[in-house]
Amino acid sequence: MADKKLVEAITSMDEDFAQWYTDVVKKAELLDYTSVKGCMVFKPAGYAIWELIQSQMDTEFKKTGVENVYLPMFIPESLLQKEKDHVEGFAPEVAWVTHGGLQPLQERMCVRPTSETLFCDFYKNDIQSYRDLPKVYNQWCSVVRWEKETRPFLRSREFLWQEGHTAHATAKEAEERTIQMLNVYADFCENVLAIPVIKGRKTDKEKFAGAEATYTIEALMHDGKALQSGTSHNFGDGFAKAFGIQYTDKENKLQYVHQTSWGTTTRLIGAIIMVHGDDSGLVLPPKVAPVQVMVVPIQQKKEGVLDKAYELRDRLCGFRVKVDDSDKSPGWKFSECEMRGIPVRVEIGPKDLAANKCVLVRRDTREKIECSLDELEAKVAETLEKMQKEMLERARAHRDAHTYTAKNFEEFEKLFTEKAGFVKAMWCGDQACEDAIKEKLAVTSRCMPFEQEQIADTCVCCGKPAKKMVYWGRAY
């Protein structure tokens, strides 16, 4: 049977999660490989998800006063080198442009791996007085990092993202903006992507090159691995001092600005796949589904069926809706809707037509809902809303069921040997313990969550007095 074949084409997630992931990316036609090693093609179904993420996140940004800009993709080498920690973090993984046209360049330039240095160079001239502050700018663009190992959506040499860069008069205002944007990301993940996240601060070992403090949202994938899903950095006045970004305050004194940056990337699409997907393929939260409703005519050659399918599509124009009027079998069409993660399928055949009804099928639960055609729009709206809500609840239940607590190293090691998930454990604050844990268990500190608990009084690694509760995990 044709429809069987399509489903059998993907590996079961319990059998081989990594292969399942690759299969879904390919069969749902999200991405494809290219001749350029480590770079991918975003196919229509993949790019459309990014467009929906982009437009909804951008709306949230703008509510907080963010303005969009666009800066060059090239960074002269001397500019990249101005902030010491930053250049050490990024120089080993940038792509270098050495020739323009037929001539060698006087100074080589890298393709931006991130744009702190360009924004600093810009702000240096653009900011003169306290009246010019704050600057709350963001850009949507692609960046390049010359990674050795790549994986669709999670790590590629070129990826799409947004990067916000702000400048403020005071340290307090910068810290507030850093936290504000982390909250925007967390709310977006929960409300739009139906992905619950842990908010917290990164340890110094894991923070961004050049930052005073890095905050993160961490999500748990279906296989129990963590995914860093967005970060927000407070730079203090470090970059301002390296680049000389000063303003005259109300008392006419020169002051350094305080800066932040924050970013999310197309790896959010990887998170959607790995949090919500199942053995039939992708499951898309309705708010980021490029097609929310697929109308599938049954026995479409029978009189009136196709016309009715088009009529239903037209009535559902308030949603992102399509009709599958191809000459494939209904079984194949169902299976394809499932693979592509389309939230609601509307089945309409001759018998339904006669009875003035249709059948709605939810992608996540596969629940079949008989629906009078008189109530179609309302029922579809209700189903999508319910699905969006329940997907978040399910993801949260999964996350909570895979979050463990360890009081000492024995428990800690046992959990990471037997289970997959987050482990909450205490930490003394010493990087040596982080290094030792990574060495022994291949586990990293994901974050020091804002919501702290006193699980024990001593560090899970060295037994010295504990300072912080940390989420630990294996991560993508």
Added chain:
Amino acid sequence: MADKKLVEAITSMDEDFAQWYTDVVKKAELLDYTSVKGCMVFKPAGYAIWELIQSQMDTEFKKTGVENVYLPMFIPESLLQKEKDHVEGFAPEVAWVTHGGLQPLQERMCVRPTSETLFCDFYKNDIQSYRDLPKVYNQWCSVVRWEKETRPFLRSREFLWQEGHTAHATAKEAEERTIQMLNVYADFCENVLAIPVIKGRKTDKEKFAGAEATYTIEALMHDGKALQSGTSHNFGDGFAKAFGIQYTDKENKLQYVHQTSWGTTTRLIGAIIMVHGDDSGLVLPPKVAPVQVMVVPIQQKKEGVLDKAYELRDRLCGFRVKVDDSDKSPGWKFSECEMRGIPVRVEIGPKDLAANKCVLVRRDTREKIECSLDELEAKVAETLEKMQKEMLERARAHRDAHTYTAKNFEEFEKLFTEKAGFVKAMWCGDQACEDAIKEKLAVTSRCMPFEQEQIADTCVCCGKPAKKMVYWGRAY
């Protein structure tokens, strides 16, 4: 007076059009220069115009079945070289990446100057059967061309654009898509940017590297120079043969696809400035104005004035509206609204408040319209609509008044010596005449318009029998 100073800061357009243009770009805070030679920063006011162009044009694209994708920014050298004419056209002006991280690359890559070769490489695998056709893909991205001379919006080393790339089963379908997209561009320019354009075909001399036919829309700037504002190319099966892009047709025979590409860039913003601007600055068509209405309180310290201004703003929430509540003088605020091209200014002071009215001022005509507060929303909507319409009419009248006709070389030369604008004249079809005209008058063929006229029977240059009527002009 503070407000005088702001206006005096820009050069008059009749005195020095090039300087006026640069002044407007700078004073309206659209773009700024960077440390990267030939690359610009799009500031919020400039980028917001591009966002409005992008979202409205994208909507028109999608109505015709276009799907968005994203392909890598790098092209391996061997890929760029596959189509002979294409590589000759672009190789001299690309930026080359030679190192990834600390290692030299095995094969150098250029930063895309345009993506025909990448799309071909992708289509080669993605297209197998007639069922996979047509492919109607587009991407919004930036491209790099290592230009020696750069000008804000008109020519820079990196610029933002969209590039559509399609593949079709037949030559006829490819030609239809080429023309269809040219029409989308032309309608967009007229309906959204209020810029009338001439649609036509480029001569072989002026066509795109690798194309069978290039179609163009040409607009006339205020100074009488032409601006190529969008192009659409029919590649026939040339790229398909170079890259081996074949599909099996319904009879199971292998066939080459037929391809098109089409693009518009941020130079459209340059066109808006140069078609509509005046000596007070930018004049934005309401449909692409990031702020359509600015409410300016007069004597804002008087009781109730600021509150009323905010109330009017809230009532006008169906438009892109702001209040200028800064502590600058009203005169300064008026002048700033004008510089930034804000279509409608709403003035509200204590006397207006008492009389339940306000004053609307149109940016383009400076017409003052007394408006009862009871009719505010309707009057603003009507004014914006009227302004959009009249801006197009005015631009068309200017274009028509600066379009001339020459029957012979003497008339032709006289026109280009004494006037600035388009000159319509006949051409024999021989490139030698185009070369001679360019050599003698620094004038290029802009296009062979779809609407042909028989101005004379002989070529304006050589006197041999004429084949085509051509629009000639000096161009940006």
